[in-house]
Amino acid sequence: MIEVRDLSKWFTGPGGLRVTAVDALRFTVRPGEVFGLLGPNGAGKTTTLRMLCTVLTPTDGTATVAGYDVVKEPGEVRRHVGFLSANTGVYDRMTAWELVEYYGRLHQVPPDELRQRMEELFDTLQMRTFRDVRGGKLSTGMKQKLSIARAMVNDPPVLIFDEPTAGLDVLVQRAVLDNIKKLRDRGKTIIFSTHIMREVERLCDRVAVMAKGRLVACGTLDELREMYKQNDLEELFFELVR
Ligand SMILES: Nc1ncnc2c1ncn2[C@@H]1O[C@H](COP(=O)(O)OP(=O)(O)OP(=O)(O)O)[C@@H](O)[C@H]1O
Structure with a gap:
């Protein structure tokens, strides 16, 4: 479970000006659910995910991950979260x-548990062929699969993926998305950010759309389509964030 309550983060930008990256964000992600964080460049998605995995400290508000407070119990949060970004x-x-x-x-x-889990991970992520290859010699897609295996090795209940398929070919993209689905079916709480509408349609149970640090819409895709009377997801997204 992830609970975000009025979470904000601001930075000091050029000339001492305040840059509000995340502004009073509120949402909940439940176990067994894939929650998509959508938004244009600079909307605040990465900043939000970094606060949830304790890499950044919020300026205001609170968030709990797997029942632990990201500010008061960062060690526990890290133990219960697998984090993956495109440049892990x-x-x-x-x-x-x-x-x-x-x-x-x-x-x-x-x-014993580690060995068994690793065998499973190397099978499901199709990593057998490069099992004994050093990191420096791996392709981008192989590195990304490896980062996923790394994020999952302790079988955390919560997974936070920042653009997990960025830069991957369609085969690896599909393998990554299929794995996220399997994790959801095993009851994991999953949040991921993306720009790719096709991924959202295939994978997300609910989405939050962010623009300029704020939440502009949140719900299932059907709820959003109904609410905004727009069936085309790309068009809907465009209307929400412009
Ligand atoms: N360390 C920082 N110092 C100053 N400003 C920052 C810092 N990190 C992020 N920002 C600003 O905060 C805002 C949100 O950035 P963030 O990276 O969270 O957006 P994003 O939605 O992940 O974008 P993208 O889709 O391009 O990855 C942007 O205006 C960005 O310039």
Whole structure:
């Protein structure tokens, strides 16, 4: 479960001016649900997701992730969250297998359980072919799959994905989306940001549309279509954020 209550973040921009990146955001994401965060460039999606995984501290408001407060209990939040962004790094000198194992150990997953989980992850994400290849020699898509395996190795109840398919070819995109669906079906709480409407239609149970840091709409796609009398999702998005 993710609960966001009046969450805000502002930065000091050029010339000391205040840049409000996220403005009094409110939403809830439930277990077994994929929640899409949509918005144009600069809408505040990444800033929101970074606050939820404790990389950034909110300026105002609160958020709890898996029942833990992001400001008061950041260690617990990190233990219960898998985070993935398009530029999550992988270590050049570790093989794919070593990297996932390393993160599993950091999360103190018991050795037998870790091995079993890694075998499953390498199968479902189709990572067997590059299991023993070092990070520095992997393609963008392989690195992205590896980052997903890393985010999932401790089987966290909450997954936060910032544009998980950015820069991937259609085959890897599909594998990533299929995996997100499987995670949802296993009861995970999933939030992800994207610009791609097709992904939203295929995957999201509910969406929040952001513009200039604010929430401009939130609901299931059918609810939004009904509310704004617009069936074409791209058109609807355009109307909401312009
Ligand atoms: N560290 C920072 N210092 C100053 N301003 C920032 C900082 N990080 C983000 N911003 C500003 O906050 C706003 C929201 O940025 P954010 O990266 O959250 O948007 P986004 O919705 O993820 O955009 P994109 O789709 O382009 O990734 C933008 O105006 C951005 O310039």
